[in-house]
Amino acid sequence: MTVKGDEPIVGEKLATSLMVNGNLYNVDVDSRTSLLDFLRETLGLTGTKKGCDHGQCGACTIHINGQRTLSCLTFVAMHDGDEITTIEGLATGDELHPVQAAFLEHDGYQCGYCTPGQLMSAAAMLDEPWGPDDADVAEAMSGNICRCGAYQRIVAAIQAVRQAKAIS
């Protein structure tokens, strides 16, 4: 990112207060810093991955106030007062979230790099209005590219969780 004219610019610092995985952070952040780079490089929460930095792959998916969003396409300074959940905050202590356990059982990954984004999307979509079929789940998850192609298993894992939820 450049600025108009040829003068170099100092990164302006803005006081920002936000919750990440239940922890409160009061920080002065560079106004140009994306939420993704803040999580990874400043907080050291490297579970959220950078795949493209342009909102085209979904690897950086996190939750902001319970909704799944892309952390690469937003400035951290714009989230003063928000609650962020990353993959590191999905499990409850040692107890995995049902989608995490389902991915283990159904082998919903290969290299694992897109997996945090897949899981944050999967966890969120359980509470979104989607139809019951595999095709509905596939559509719901199409914002997370998996180049290894584990799609059939990702859908199977999520459907297993939905069926278990419906029964219980």
Place this chain on the structure above:
Amino acid sequence: MSVGTPIDRIEGRLKVTGAADYTSDRILDGMLYGIPVGSTIAAGRVVRVDAKDALAVPGVVAVYDHTNFETLHSHGRSSLKDGIVDEHRAPLSDDDVQYYGQYVALVIAHTLESAQEGAALVRVTYAPSAVRNAPITPDEGERKLGSHRGDPDAAFAASAIKVDQTYRTPVETHNPIELHATVAAWEGERVTLFETSQAIVNHQRVLTEMLGAKSDNVRVLTHYLGSGFGGKLWPWPQSPLAAAAARKLGQPVKIVITREQMFMNVGHRPKTAQRVRISAGTDGRLTSLQHDSTNHTNMLDDYDEDCAEATTYFYSVPNLRVTSGVAKRNVGSPTSMRGPGAVPGLFATESALDELAIALNMDPLALRLRNVPQRDEGLDIPFTSCHVAECYELGAQKFGWDQRTAAVGSMHRDGMILGWGMAGCSWIADRLDCEVRVELSPGSARVFCAVQDIGTGTYTMLAQIASDALGLPVRDVTISIGDSSLPPGPMSGGSMATASVIPPTIAACKDALHKRERAAAQETVVGYGRSNGTFGGEPKKSSHSFGAHFIEVTWQPEIARLRVRRVVSVIDGGKIINPKTARNQIEGAIVFGVGMALFEETRYDPRTAAPLNRNFADYVVASNADHPAMDVTFLDYPDYDLNPLGARGVGEIGLAGVAAAITSAVHHATGVRVRDLPVTIEDLIGR
């Protein structure tokens, strides 16, 4: 018994909690961020790099170009033993520019934002020269004669039934989700390189030479890799850039390249133009086969895709000739991409067979069965084993192939036109050199090897193999891989890693057990195993995997929508160590094949030779909604010629043949024969 059972990946918990450490996750004290600046011309010279404004950005520490960087030693692409690199020219070594996006400067800063700011302010002046960018033809370039037998020209001329067509595959870009990255940290003369590498032993060899270092002082680590599909086999220029910058500045340097740079600076599958001439008697027995292919390569390196790699043995045909050539263009260096050679090559030959079947008025399945090879006719040696006929027959049965009516557009379901197509496939099955160390303690063991897991399940397979060999539960076996300081292991390429690690792992376990008999009760003993590879040797038997794909597409002409709906694949891939991870590999490869057939093409500007669609929106890969219903079966016949467990690799066989099966189905649905991938809407409804 663990081998053969579908256990969960042993590193799975790390992956689903975001705890697995990938290269770009590394944050070190005092670490600086590096951003390479790419050229905006494809051919010419760098006249001047003006770094004044970049250096004035607060936080920017240095800007390097060819006038002020370290001397790095170029490394020729030689051999597995000496080290392989596809782009052998060292970055920033001179003012020469040979492809669009070639690194011409490197900005180093304290923060990522400052580095990005600085990189955008570097101004480069060029003296451009003429760009070599023309389309390629199948007979271009100095022709290399490959395998040949009989008199194919005469046989082709004499046959009444023949096909003579040219098939083309475009540039495809690997695009794993993980961006290539390097984190380099020196301590005195010793450097630790955290890399995104599918071949850490090779990487260590190459970087040692490029840096002019001593081998003992260079260590390469890749604990977890966000896949690579061949693109992360050999070192790319960000690696020596990061290492040399870190040495110069005395601080660790991290370079994570951008998605745009993934299209320019880390290799791609070159475009191919392949002419296939095939002929048969009226009984469907092949009488001749000729395969002449060309791929583009860059100006400084000679990358040969070897499209006819499977052609020489996959068909029983008495008269055959293959030739190849490379066409130099101003483009980045091509490199291996999932199934190099046979994947684009089988697209051509299997498509030609599909066209031949129509010329013969014969079922394409019957044509395959009529010409199943009984031995490797190219090398004139027997196969270790070949169950391809069973792949065809079982696949057809599972798919319901006997319900197929051959007439174009004759099949329907739910108001959509169906297309049913099929193709055969094959891939090499070989071993590479490998050494393994096993430390055996009472009730637990640790396995050490400088191999890497690229998503293929190597961690888990090693644990299963050692578990069986030692008689220990899998949970008591720890796997240490991904570190070049460990006993040298194979690259994760060519689908050879699994077969390579099996003999030395079993041998090391046996050695450890043997030593334990003579050791004190609580002592930890160490066993060693070593085995030589078969790859590149002179085999007595021909070792390959085989398979068949049966594919259904739906075609809705009212909205010009073509979709791959259903795939049945049967794979003769040796003994399957872990059916869960192996099935995932085949499914993933089929999805990759959907992308190859329907969506993927890196387009270059004819004037500037810049890759135009260098991002994840305009280079289209399969999304979740594009995946078909996939039914994968393994015949599971062990191939004991390859190793004591009879296992082969299955990372690439699943991709081979898929594109041809799809275009076969597309023709069946639409009557359109697509010979230039990808299949596009305009192919089907007109331009």
Place this chain on the structure above:
Amino acid sequence: MTRAASLDDALRAAASSQYCAGGTTLIDLMRQDVMRPERVVAINRLPLTSIDTTADGGLRIGALATNSDVAHHERVRADYRVLSEAILSGATTQIRNMATTGGNLLQRTRCIYFRDPHSACNKREPGSGCPAIAGYNRNLAVLGTSEHCIASNPSDQNVALMALGAAIDVRSVAVTRTIPIDQFYRLPGETPEIETVLEPGELIVGVTLPPMRGWRSHYLKLRDRQSYEFALASAAVAVRLDGSTLADVRIALGGVGTIPWRTPAAEAALRGATVSRDAFRAAAEIALRDARPQSENGFKIELAKRCLTQALIEVTA
């Protein structure tokens, strides 16, 4: 960056600044070095998110209502279904959760030359030329082009809003005004760098939809892969049926125009017509009558005809 706490804050900070709401266009283009604002005014906290029924039974959507909230709103699903379908066919859930109605109205073209700061582009740098015309133009426009620019408008939401006859509420420090959507977008002509009639400093604060009781509406989007991709051709259709006669009809096309493309001539041909595939196809021919193919996108003309025909069949089924 200014983080605006109130609407007045935002409007006052507007000089030589760029508003940032969801950020899905702005940050993408800033990272491409295509948009280079000196200052960004973050407006994501402004109270412009509500979706309310208007006095005449229409609907007012605040500019900061997210795409997801609009698409799932029960009144939108019931009375403006084309808008819900259009939004849900676009991007992904993650992006729809961030993208705002106002921001989406200003979504910019996907032309790769526009998005490459090293390339000539009349829209980004007036007078520098249009390499798309003789270059890569498969995804670009066949309607509304000029010899200076053929960039297509990629939005789905805006095609639906065009068909619905939305009105756009705009505020600046000095002015409050409402702009009908069919006057909002500018054809490229000789000034492709001017995309809308917005004056510098003006902020979109809401979108008003007229009452549409008795209408059925629908969106059909065609593209290469099944999801997460911009349209090659799309059609937003709304009809009021009287038995099997089309009492009224509204059509807008996406993916094929330099702006969301209303098709009044096709609408006129269908008004009073009996529902039939042939009538729909004939209207589609009229709708694309003035289409001009570029070197690589001629297929879009036929594709758009099939898309519109099928959309009309589906909405009247």
